[in-house]
Amino acid sequence: xxxxxxxxxxxxxxxxxxxxxxxxxxxxxxxxxxxxxxxxxxxxxxxxxxxxxxxxxxxxxxxxxxxxxxxxxxxxxxxxxxxxxxxxxxxxxxxxxxxxxxxxxxxxxxxxxxxxxxxxxxxxxxxxxxxxxxxxxxxxxxxxxxxxxxxxxxxxxxxxxxxxxxxxxxxxxxxxxxxxxxxxxxxxxxxxxxxxxxxxxxxxxxxxxxxxxxxxxxxxxxxxxxxxxxxxxxxxxxxxxxxxxxxxxxxxxxxxxxxxxxxxxxxxxxxxxxxxxxxxxxxxxxxxxxxxxxxxxxxxxxxxxxxxxxxxxxxxxxxxxxxxxxxxxxxxxxxxxxxxxxxxxxxxxxxxxxxxxxxxxxxxxxxxxxxxxxxxxxxxxxxxxxxxxxxxxxxxxxxxxxxxxxxxxxxxxxxxxxxxxxxxxxxxxxxxxxxxxxxxxxxxxxxxxxxxxxxxxxxxxxxxxxxxxxxxxxxxxxxxxxxxxxxxxxxxxxxxxxxxxxxxxxxxxxxxxxxxxxxxxxxxxx
Numbered sequence: 059x060x061x062x063x064x065x066x067x068x069x070x071x072x073x074x075x076x077x078x079x080x081x082x083x084x085x086x087x088x089x090x091x092x093x094x095x096x097x098x099x100x101x102x103x104x105x106x107x108x109x110x111x112x113x114x115x116x117x118x119x120x121x122x123x124x125x126x127x128x129x130x131x132x133x134x135x136x137x138x139x140x141x142x143x144x145x146x147x148x149x150x151x152x153x154x155x156x157x158x159x160x161x162x163x164x165x166x167x168x169x170x171x172x173x174x175x176x177x178x179x180x181x182x183x184x185x186x187x188x189x190x191x192x193x194x195x196x197x198x199x200x201x202x203x204x205x206x207x208x209x210x211x212x213x214x215x216x217x218x219x220x221x222x223x224x225x226x227x228x229x230x231x232x233x234x235x236x237x238x239x240x241x242x243x244x245x246x247x248x249x250x251x252x253x254x255x256x257x258x259x260x261x262x263x264x265x266x267x268x269x270x271x272x273x274x275x276x277x278x279x280x281x282x283x284x285x286x287x288x289x290x291x292x293x294x295x296x297x298x299x300x301x302x303x304x305x306x307x308x309x310x311x312x313x314x315x316x317x318x319x320x321x322x323x324x325x326x327x328x329x330x331x332x333x334x335x336x337x338x339x340x341x342x343x344x345x346x347x348x349x350x351x352x353x354x355x356x357x358x359x360x361x362x363x364x365x366x367x368x369x370x371x372x373x374x375x376x377x378x379x380x381x382x383x384x385x386x387x388x389x390x391x392x393x394x395x396x397x398x399x400x401x402x403x404x405x406x407x408x409x410x411x412x413x414x415x416x417x418x419x420x421x422x423x424x425x426x427x428x429x430x431x432x433x434x435x436x437x438x439x440x441x442x443x444x445x446x447x448x449x450x451x452x453x454x455x456x457x458x459x460x461x462x463x464x465x466x467x468x469x470x471x472x473x474x475x476x477x478x479x480x481x482x483x484x485x486x487x488x489x490x491x492x493x494x495x496x497x498x499x500x501x502x503x504x505x506x507x508x509x510x511x512x513x514x515x516x517x518x519x520x521x522x523x524x525x526x527x528x529x530x531x532x533x534x535x536x537x538x539x540x541x542x543x544x545x546x547x548x549x550x551x552x553x554x555x556x557x558x559x560x561x562x563x564x565x566x567x568x569x570x571x572x573x574x575x576x577x578x579x580x581x582x583x584x
């Protein structure tokens with residue numbers, strides 16, 4: 059009877075114990091019982107059973123499974139470490155939730171890999187998954203499933219890549235590496251050849267490197283043949299140019315420089331020294347501030363910018379100090395210009411209306427004289443008051459233009475700086491790296507503090523960018539309203555002098571410069 063009772067108890071244990079359902083990715087999910095199924099009176103009946111088994115009533119509390127292998131949030135309690143540190147239940151709960159997120163991710167990956175297997179039941183899953191990398195027709199979600207399949211099946215993926223590499227080498231036995239480099243991104247060759255080429259390059263890293271070296275060496279040789287003795291100087295000019303150059307020429311220059319580092323470094327030092335000396339000679343007073351203005355304004359001639367940059371590289375401390383001063387002064391000037399523009403725009407608008415009214419009156423006189431067949435009457439001479447008013451109006455217009463230009467340059471520079479800082483901050487995830495010796499609760503708090511600081515810094519930069527964009531938009535609106543047409547034209551009436559120099563006006567920056575028709579040299583008027 060005791061044996062039969064034991065067997066019955068074991069059978070009851072199997073039949074009544076809440077089962078743990080297998081969730082996605084093998085996760086264990088507890089199954090809750092209904093309250094009306096719990097027999098609370100059976101708690102005392104089996105406490106003294108020979109095998110020590112407990113009844114369903116003893117295992118259940120409020121309808122929730124009390125299987126010791128299954129835990130709920132209510133089972134997470136605060137505890138004290140040996141050093142007296144209190145670990146809150148919330149901290150432990152976050153760790154558990156993080157682990158469950160990882161389980162969910164694994165489950166999603168499992169589902170993705172299973173879906174890919176089901177889509178290709180004939181054993182083509184590996185071949186199609188590798189090919190999906192360059193398939194420009196397949197949907198992005200299917201590409202993601204293929205990538206997951208490759209991640210979950212590394213051995214089959216590697217074997218398939220080796221097979222594809224072998225097929226490519228069979229098809230292109232001569233100069234295989236060079237052919238692979240040329241075909242890997244050439245859609246005209248077809249999807250099959252493209253993925254075979256990529257697999258060959260991956261499976262044969264040494265051959266891929268040798269092929270790339272051959273291509274780069276050919277570019278370097280061609281570049282050297284094109285420029286001869288001036289190749290080093292031309293390479294420096296192309297690589298350090300602030301203008302938009304031919305990308306193929308720049309790439310060839312970099313290939314040559316990589317193979318002639320000593321010669322390139324010597325030429326770069328010489329060019330930098332010469333450029334710095336030329337800039338120092340041209341701007342003997344306030345050289346640092348002139349270098350900052352030339353680089354930050356964006357309106358200086360290209361060769362002036364290069365000389366300024368060369369000077370800045372050889373004099374980094376002076377340049378940085380001048381740049382800080384320029385930013386501080388620029389911020390104060392920008393505030394002043396904001397108020398100045400509000401004052402001047404009214405005066406400039408009234409002066410333009412007065413001038414327009416005078417022009418309309420003169421045009422009416424010309425039209426009337428033509429209609430009556432007579433000579434138009436001469437304009438009456440301006441009074442001293444009118445002359446003075448015109449001089450004041452011209453001065454206001456010049457000051458208005460200068461203030462707009464200062465705001466455009468300063469806020470444009472600040473916007474670029476903020477965008478660069480924002481890009482660096484958004485791409486930097488070093489804040490997530492914490493010491494392995496930290497306690498779990500401290501890690502959570504530290505990561506939360508770092509995340510909050512990062513989000514606040516990102517938001518400040520975004521707000522600054524929006525602020526600068528609004529200023530630039532306002533400047534453009536003022537320019538469109540008050541200066542719809544270029545105000546100044548090139549002063550070419552006199553032509554160049556005996557040395558080829560001619561004074562011209564740059565409409566974009568609103569400043570005069572000298573241009574030499576003989577040498578092509580340009581110089582801003584001081």
